[in-house]
Amino acid sequence: MASQPTETLARQLALVIDLNVCVGCHACVTSCKQWNASGSAGPLADQNPYGAEPTGTFFNRVQTWEAGSYPDTDTIHFPKSCLHCEDPPCVPVCPTGASYKRKEDGIVLVDYDKCIGCKYCAWACPYGARELDEERQVMTKCTLCVDRIYDELLPPEDRKPACVKACPTGARLFGDVKDPESEVSQVIRERGGYALMPEWETKPANHYLPRQVTPAAVPAGAPGAAAQPAAGAGADSATSARSGGAR
């Protein structure tokens, strides 16, 4: 079922997240929430927001990880949202057809009017990218701001996902990963962009650019100069070994 090969699309919009420059400011989280709570995907409910146990629905989270052992540790901020897989396991399991992948641009969406809230698609997503809106009782997820990127009322430079526009360090790139000349395809090639959980062969469209140690930032003789942080070194060698499989 889920392992059936799917047709390859000519166009696949996606995000590329540069872990080298993400500073973990959560601006992408709040701008995503703002846009999607007030746009056509809304209201994206929070429940009990000022109570003892608040709970909310978000399309995007920024997590923080620590790699390596002291003193060679690296703090890595890790934004996570729907990866718009090329072979999305969440789509074929949906009993109503509410979950679907658009042929024209590869965006994975939920038709909120068809969703029965059975949560099966969330079980079928290994990344935990889907969140049930507890108020509307339908499944929600990142839309790649589909109601924004094609809006001709917006200036062309604003026709990007809200998270991309909000990022102060330019850690989020947006484009067509099937176009070899696009900015996202180029950085995936040049920087060793990789996919998450490649073991499940979901072929995520979103890619991540690994941490890399900038030589000028490590003065000679400093503790970090001899032994590079484990995360950076490990990430580079891992992606060079896996880049053939990823794309």
Next chain:
Amino acid sequence: MNPAFSVISFTLLAGAAQGLVVALACAALGGVAAGRGFLLVALGLALAMLVAGLGASFLHLGRPERAWRAAAMWRTSWLSREVIVLPAFTALVALWWLLAWSGQAMPALLAVAALALAALLWLCTAQIYACLRFIQEWAHPLTLANYTLVGLGSGCVLACALAAGFGERALLAAAAPWALTLTFAAWAARTAALLRNAGLKPKSTAQSATGIRAARLVQKSMGMSAGAFNTREFFHRASALAVQRVRWALHGLGFALPAALMLGAAQTGSTHPGWWWLAVASQVPGLLAERWLFFAQARHPQNLYYQTVG
């Protein structure tokens, strides 16, 4: 996973109803006579269990008023297939009940159709879980064996309890050995699944989930301090001791005590319904524990992203 009572009760109720109907259909095909009163009560109970199970599965939905849409994607979704097969099976049992009520014999073709639909329903229910390849505890043929054998065993025990109560000696004599055999088979399959689960090594790691290839990789923050769907739906939050007690209930009440009672009835040659109803009473909490553990033991890879509030 966080076991949902709606799904636990649906799979147990429907499974036992399927097993009960299978026992009755096999008896009909095998020429074992059964009285009209017994058939009406047994089929009526199976119908009630199926309808209650259907009701429980409705309660699982966020938008039950749209449930009719769930039959649409039968080409790709096992859940959609189940949504089609369950009403079909229920309708067939209702038809059989009407035939019994009007005093007509069950045509052999209908009995065969009941067997086929029951098997198909077990396949659909089990595959809903077994097709999720990254939930390694479920993605195995033992899931299908578990759902089928637990349903057959519990349904057959229920058939024997009813047969003993109605004094259907021929049916009881024919079904009792099957009830015992199927209970042992279900116990063996469940034990095999538990042993397999204990030895599973998760394919996904923090490293593969993030692509950060450091030997030591620790989550410092999941990115929120408040709760979310992801922190509730996929974590059962029960202590190791509680899970251990559930495992004891699974083995003891789900299989060992019912099997001992059936052996007791066989040894003493007793046809008293008490033996069988005690077995059923033991199975209710025992199999609830069994199904709870089925869901609780499933480790979803998404949990790697939600380890630390920070």
